Amino acid sequence: MRVVVDLELCQGHGVCVGEAPTVFRVRERPGDYAQVEILLESPGESLRAQAEAAVRYCPNRALSLIEDDAPGR
Amino acid sequence: MASASRERPWPKVSGAKPEGGHYAEFIEHPARFLLRAWRECGELAEFDLGGAPHLLMSGPAASEAVFRAPDDQLSPSPPYHFMVPVFGEGIQFGAPLEIERQQVKMQSSALRLDRMRSYAQVIAREVEDWVARWGDEGEKDFYDELKELVLRTSTHCLMGSEFRAKLTDEFGALYHDLEQAVSPASIVDPYAQTEIFARRDRSRARLAEIIGAVVRERQREGGSHPDMLQAFMEAEYLDGHKLSEHEIVGMVIWIMFAGFHTSSNTATWTLVELARHPECVREIASEVDSVYAPGGELGFASLRELPRLERFLFETLRLHPPLVTLMRRVLRDFAYADVVVPEGDTIVVSPYVAHRIPEIYPDPERFDPTRRFPANVFAYIPFGGGRRKCVGNAFAILQVKSIVTALLSRYEFEPVDPPDSYRDVMPSLILRTSSPCRLRYRRRKEADGSRPTRSEASRPALSEAKPSGDRTSLPSEGRQPERERIASAKARQDRA
Numbered sequence: 274m275r276v277v278v279d280l281e282l283c284q285g286h287g288v289c290v291g292e293a294p295t296v297f298r299v300r301e302r303p304g305d306y307a308q309v310e311i312l313l314e315s316p317g318e319s320l321r322a323q324a325e326a327a328v329r330y331c332p333n334r335a336l337s338l339i340e341d342d343a344p345g346r
Numbered sequence: 347m348a349s350a351s352r353e354r355p356w357p358k359v360s361g362a363k364p365e366g367g368h369y370a371e372f373i374e375h376p377a378r379f380l381l382r383a384w385r386e387c388g389e390l391a392e393f394d395l396g397g398a399p400h401l402l403m404s405g406p407a408a409s410e411a412v413f414r415a416p417d418d419q420l421s422p423s424p425p426y427h428f429m430v431p432v433f434g435e436g437i438q439f440g441a442p443l444e445i446e447r448q449q450v451k452m453q454s455s456a457l458r459l460d461r462m463r464s465y466a467q468v469i470a471r472e473v474e475d476w477v478a479r480w481g482d483e484g485e486k487d488f489y490d491e492l493k494e495l496v497l498r499t500s501t502h503c504l505m506g507s508e509f510r511a512k513l514t515d516e517f518g519a520l521y522h523d524l525e526q527a528v529s530p531a532s533i534v535d536p537y538a539q540t541e542i543f544a545r546r547d548r549s550r551a552r553l554a555e556i557i558g559a560v561v562r563e564r565q566r567e568g569g570s571h572p573d574m575l576q577a578f579m580e581a582e583y584l585d586g587h588k589l590s591e592h593e594i595v596g597m598v599i600w601i602m603f604a605g606f607h608t609s610s611n612t613a614t615w616t617l618v619e620l621a622r623h624p625e626c627v628r629e630i631a632s633e634v635d636s637v638y639a640p641g642g643e644l645g646f647a648s649l650r651e652l653p654r655l656e657r658f659l660f661e662t663l664r665l666h667p668p669l670v671t672l673m674r675r676v677l678r679d680f681a682y683a684d685v686v687v688p689e690g691d692t693i694v695v696s697p698y699v700a701h702r703i704p705e706i707y708p709d710p711e712r713f714d715p716t717r718r719f720p721a722n723v724f725a726y727i728p729f730g731g732g733r734r735k736c737v738g739n740a741f742a743i744l745q746v747k748s749i750v751t752a753l754l755s756r757y758e759f760e761p762v763d764p765p766d767s768y769r770d771v772m773p774s775l776i777l778r779t780s781s782p783c784r785l786r787y788r789r790r791k792e793a794d795g796s797r798p799t800r801s802e803a804s805r806p807a808l809s810e811a812k813p814s815g816d817r818t819s820l821p822s823e824g825r826q827p828e829r830e831r832i833a834s835a836k837a838r839q840d841r842a
Contacts, residue, residue: 281414282723284454284733288740291459303584304444306733307451330650332740333733334723 275315275339276324282335283308289331293323309335352688354399357387367394373530375772377670377698384699390685396534400692403682404699406706410724411682412674412695413732417443419680422734425673425692428536432524432546432603437596448583449593453601454737456577462741463646464572465503469745470644472499473752482789485762488614489783492749496610497521499745504598506573509560516556521602523549528603528775554595561591574601605738608668611778613746615666616659618768619713620750621759621785626715630654631790634754649747655754658715659746663728665713666770667697668777672730697727698777757787 276296285307289297293316300310316324328336359382362368372379372395383391384404391402403412412420423439423446430440438446457465476495497518502510509517527536527546536543561579564571578594589597620627633655637648672695680687687693702710706725707717719726729736736742753759761768762784769780 282732282735284735284737285451286454286458286737288459301584304447306447330740332737333731333735 274317274321274324274341276311276313276328277337277339278309278311279335279337280308282333284333285309286332289327289336292327292330293320296320296324297327354392354401354688354691355685356390356392356401359383359386359391359393362394366396369394369396369530376775377696377770377772377777380670380694380696380699381702384696384702395692398692400694401687402694402696402699404696405703406700406720406722406725408682409695409700409727409731410722412693413724413727413730413734415674415680417734419676419678420674420693421677422672422674424675428528428532429603431536431543432528432550433600434550434592434596436590437593438600440596445583449597450737452578452581452589453597453604455581456574456597456601457738457741458577461572461574461577462744465741466644466646466649466744466748468502468507469499469748470752472502473749474641477752477756480757480787483787485784485786487782488617488785489611489779489781492610492613492617493607495749496606496613496745500602500606500609502573504574504601505557505560506571506575509575513556517553520549520553521599521606524553524599524603525774550595550599553599554592557595557598558591561594574598601738604736605742607774607776607778609742609745611668611776612659612663612666612742613749614779614783616662616746616750617753617759617785618761618779618783619658619662620754621761622765622768623713623715624758624760626658627754627758630658631754634751638751638755640752640755644748644751646744649744649751652747652751654715655747655750656743659743659750660719660726660728661713661715661717664701664707664717664726665711666777666779667701667728669728669730669775670698670772670777671696671775672727695727695730697730700725700727753787756789758790759785759787762786 283306285299285301287297287299287309289309290299296311296313296316298310298312299307301307313320324338328338359368361371363370368379372393379393380402383393383402387402389403389405389408391404393400393402403409423443426439429438433440436445438449441449472495476498498510498514501514501517505513505517523545527542529542531538531540532543557575560575564576564579570576575594575598578589578597580588582588620630633652637651638644674693674695676687676689676691676693679689680693701707704710706720724731729739729742767780768783770777771780772778
């Protein structure tokens with residue numbers, strides 16, 4: 274499982290940080306929008322529930338999860 | 347304008363008048379006009395507002411291109427410049443872009459997850475207090491009712507319990523003066539010497555006084571307040587300086603404009619659709635019953651777990667998105683597909699139109715909460731999209747769910763007037779239900795027996811609470827249902 278972010282959609286709200294604090298953090302960028310940074314690109318099964326909640330509750334739908342066996346990689 | 351001579355190889359909407367172009371028809375009912383424009387011309391439809399070329403761009407691909415464009419190419423600032431005297435100089439589009447971005451971030455911080463938990467409690471309690479005296483049945487104009495309720499929840503979440511108890515009426519009246527001044531005339535010249543603009547300026551000054559007094563009192567007395575005002579008082583720009591009192595007032599007015607009527611109108615439409623679709627109500631009511639009983643605690647975690655209600659709400663927002671026009675000025679030529687929109691033109695994306703494209707939403711005018719929503723995030727845009735998407739979208743959904751949950755747990759609704767007579771109208775720039783918007787309510791029969799209900803009398807009405815009470819604090823551990831307890835434990839862990 275891999276976490277992917279579409280940074281053009283991200284406003285840096287940090288909902289994902291609330292859901293999965295070890296997977297995401299919000300990076301301030303002077304002069305530009307704050308943005309999410311993925312700390313753990315492949316969070317592993319123990320963090321699956323948190324990562325799924327982050328994807329689901331991202332208000333901008335900027336996040337997605339790609340399964341390891343997903344086609345087209 | 348230099349761009350006037352540039353070629354615009356897309357269809358023009360019919361019916362432009364020599365004076366003002368489509369202005370009169372647009373202002374009459376923007377949603378209806380834009381839908382006509384799209385039906386006539388398709389994905390790209392040019393219209394003319396008082397000599398200024400506007401291009402309506404419809405569909406997921408067009409919306410995506412617009413929402414992904416950078417601010418220095420497609421800017422919302424010039425089209426919304428008439429808001430500057432309302433919010434104040436130096437706020438939002440009255441500030442340089444790098445300042446405005448930081449202010450947006452402060453708005454979103456004020457709506458952060460941990461704060462949202464306490465707002466959920468505030469909203470739930472306001473709703474409880476609101477329905478407490480409804481009796482077993484009756485009839486109300488729900489446009490007016492929900493406007494009043496959301497004014498209360500908004501002032502409470504924004505300014506705290508003390509302000510809410512003492513100043514909601516004055517705040518509401520002053521806010522109304524600001525609203526009246528946001529009109530087609532203000533789009534032309536928001537600084538014209540007219541009585542309505544003079545009243546706007548006086549009311550904004552009075553708002554600055556009463557909000558400023560609260561700010562100064564808090565600065566003197568310290569303490570923590572779980573409301574948005576406190577979040578604005580604590581917010582810092584990246585260089586470490588804080589918002590001025592003038593800016594704090596502007597932030598409060600800004601967030602009210604973003605969230606007040608948009609939320610109350612959505613709540614009204616949701617109730618109307620529930621009244622018009624009794625076949626959907628049983629399922630949603632049973633879902634509501636699983637997380638909530640009248641008089642009980644309604645928490646953030648429970649509200650997030652209401653998929654059926656959420657789908658119903660999303661279908662309501664599909665057909666009745668409160669914001670109908672999202673505008674951007676082209677600051678640098680904007681290429682889309684095989685055309686170029688010239689600098690100086692204005693681009694319009696309309697959620698109202700985008701949500702009625704039959705290739706994406708078959709039989710689009712039919713209200714169908716079982717509808718499959720497209721996976722493409724740019725096909726469903728009630729809150730806009732991209733980095734300028736509404737920062738309050740999660741809060742808005744929470745608020746409407748909270749209101750509907752409290753109502754459905756107690757009452758059934760039915761239309762008073764013929765179901766088809768409830769229509770989208772636009773006397774202002776925000777879409778709403780036609781009025782009066784009368785619904786009849788009747789206490790649910792099974793609510794008395796088959797479900798566990800807690801006594802409504804066990805909670806003091808809000809008006810009886812002492813003004814400095816801690817009504818916005820989280821409930822004590824012992825009273826929390828299991829799921830809430832897990833959620834708040836998790837929140838503490840997250841903050842750590």
